[in-house]
Amino acid sequence: MPTEHLIIGILIFVLSYATIVSEKINRTIVALLGAILMIVFQVLSQTEALQHIDFNTLGLLVGMMIIVNIIKRTGLFQFLAIYTAKKAKGNPIRILIYFSAITAVTSGLLDNVTTILLIVPVTLVVADSLKINPIPFIISEIMSANIGGAATLIGDPPNIMIGSFTGLGFLDFVINLAPLMFIIFIVNILIIKLIYKKSLIVDPKEQKKLMDLNPHKAITDRGLLIKSLIVLFFTIAGFTLAEFIGLESATIALFGASVLLLICKIEPEEILVDVEWATIFFFGGLFILVGALEVVGVISAMAEALLQITKGSVKITTIVILWTSSILSSFLDNIPYVATMIPLVDKMESLSAVDFSPVWWALSIGACLGGNGTIVGASANVVARGIVERDNRKLSFLSYMKIAYPLMVLSIVISTVYLLVFYL
Amino acid sequence: MNKYINSEASQHVMKLLLLGANVQLVSGKMVYVKFTLENDIQVAYVYHINKKNKYFLERIKPYPLPIREFDTADEVIDIIQLDFHQYENAAKSRKIREFINLNKEMHSVMKSFEDLFLYYNIPEASLNSIKENVLKAKETILEASKSANRVFFEKDPENL
Numbered sequence: 001m002p003t004e005h006l007i008i009g010i011l012i013f014v015l016s017y018a019t020i021v022s023e024k025i026n027r028t029i030v031a032l033l034g035a036i037l038m039i040v041f042q043v044l045s046q047t048e049a050l051q052h053i054d055f056n057t058l059g060l061l062v063g064m065m066i067i068v069n070i071i072k073r074t075g076l077f078q079f080l081a082i083y084t085a086k087k088a089k090g091n092p093i094r095i096l097i098y099f100s101a102i103t104a105v106t107s108g109l110l111d112n113v114t115t116i117l118l119i120v121p122v123t124l125v126v127a128d129s130l131k132i133n134p135i136p137f138i139i140s141e142i143m144s145a146n147i148g149g150a151a152t153l154i155g156d157p158p159n160i161m162i163g164s165f166t167g168l169g170f171l172d173f174v175i176n177l178a179p180l181m182f183i184i185f186i187v188n189i190l191i192i193k194l195i196y197k198k199s200l201i202v203d204p205k206e207q208k209k210l211m212d213l214n215p216h217k218a219i220t221d222r223g224l225l226i227k228s229l230i231v232l233f234f235t236i237a238g239f240t241l242a243e244f245i246g247l248e249s250a251t252i253a254l255f256g257a258s259v260l261l262l263i264c265k266i267e268p269e270e271i272l273v274d275v276e277w278a279t280i281f282f283f284g285g286l287f288i289l290v291g292a293l294e295v296v297g298v299i300s301a302m303a304e305a306l307l308q309i310t311k312g313s314v315k316i317t318t319i320v321i322l323w324t325s326s327i328l329s330s331f332l333d334n335i336p337y338v339a340t341m342i343p344l345v346d347k348m349e350s351l352s353a354v355d356f357s358p359v360w361w362a363l364s365i366g367a368c369l370g371g372n373g374t375i376v377g378a379s380a381n382v383v384a385r386g387i388v389e390r391d392n393r394k395l396s397f398l399s400y401m402k403i404a405y406p407l408m409v410l411s412i413v414i415s416t417v418y419l420l421v422f423y424l
Numbered sequence: 425m426n427k428y429i430n431s432e433a434s435q436h437v438m439k440l441l442l443l444g445a446n447v448q449l450v451s452g453k454m455v456y457v458k459f460t461l462e463n464d465i466q467v468a469y470v471y472h473i474n475k476k477n478k479y480f481l482e483r484i485k486p487y488p489l490p491i492r493e494f495d496t497a498d499e500v501i502d503i504i505q506l507d508f509h510q511y512e513n514a515a516k517s518r519k520i521r522e523f524i525n526l527n528k529e530m531h532s533v534m535k536s537f538e539d540l541f542l543y544y545n546i547p548e549a550s551l552n553s554i555k556e557n558v559l560k561a562k563e564t565i566l567e568a569s570k571s572a573n574r575v576f577f578e579k580d581p582e583n584l
Contacts, residue, residue, distance in 0.1 A: 072434075075437075075441075078434070078437075078438045078441070082442075113427075117427055117430070117431050118434075120431065121431045121432070121434045121435040121438070122434075122435075122438060124435055125435055125438045125439055125442075128439075129442075213442055214442075217441050217442065217444075218438060218441055218442075220437075220441075267475065270451065270475070274426070274430070276427070383427065386428050387428060387431050387432075390428055390431075390432055391432075391435075
């Protein structure tokens, strides 16, 4: 590999990464431009570039986005929100707990951003009906979405990427991460409850009004709801059985999406236009950017250097990856971070010839939970703030961080103990 | 941005459903059309194109006037063209500004009348008096049209 290709490759990668982090230019444009520049400057060929795109990740994302785009038309979330708010008898703390639990579970089955896009609007309506501040609910929901998303293969993009690369399946994620995320969710919710217990007071008159609402009115298409839930059920079942039936997760998601498109009687264009194509292209660009670093040998060099620092110890590597990932992910977009770390960890694994599974779990936990630290730490957080701001409310960086950052650090402490006890 | 609009729409739908409304979200494109006449009078329209092949056209300037629903894009363009030609022709008159101001005044009267019946219990006598004055104004308009020269011939007037 000529030295100029190495220098150009590193330069394009660093510039692209810095621009993505600065958020001055749309991240999809930067990733695409960076990827194309890698090809233009012959750091890697077009064929090599395409080989580095993980189409399993992209297929899984597109498939799930299609399924969700159809489900959200049924009014299911509006129904769930009103139903649970009534079950909570309009008690705000109970509503906060129930909504957070719904968010965590849903986030495990759908991706975090989608979950936030579904739960935050209904939360705003319920908070508006009760005439209370929605911000405590939103903070709790953001954190629950990131925690729930970390529990499964399909819950958070870093897990999708890790699963796709390593071959770790839906069940592997559930068995290894769901118990930990359950503990973290409980601890998190108990602390949030303590923080907001005294500030969330509702006028009994408003509580009575909420009790008069009829959740069934929120269901806009019962037939479509039943069809969508059946398809979602079989898709999730397909994920859990993927390794036994020998299918990749993207095949299962796209099969579910195609069947639902066939039976939903909605114009496909209408559904496909709502797929987040910008995110899909962002992933594509990133895979090429990181692939170029692999081709020029940077990833191998970094892996060797990291192994020297950790002296090849899986225990030290796991803890270092967990904490580094969580701290970096709390300020940076965790998707490009994980995209870079995957080949790095893979290279370290191949060089050290020991079982590196704890390191992969540490990467997943750190990247997913780290996103909870600040309002810019994960896409779900940014989207939640966007919705809140469109509702003429403010969720500032500091007001979120002072609640969320200590909770994020606590979740990483719990994760450290979990990994040390069960894996190291 | 699309995701934020969808999320806001879902809030609206939920609030309206809870009020007991039947709500339908119709995706499409909003087209905003603006012409500026020689004497700086603006004529503007807005219409919505959607997959149901229904076009909702409304004139918003120089004063708002709901036009109606159309079945084809050509019909919408034809109506805009005709309406604009009417204004283009009317703008040649020195009395165009007075005409527009008077029309705005009549709209304001309509709004006052709406408030009257929404907010007050009006005695029969007051209602009759208003009716009498409206009919008188209508008669005056009709008489004015008979005694004046017609200046626009692309289409016959619909209300006179």
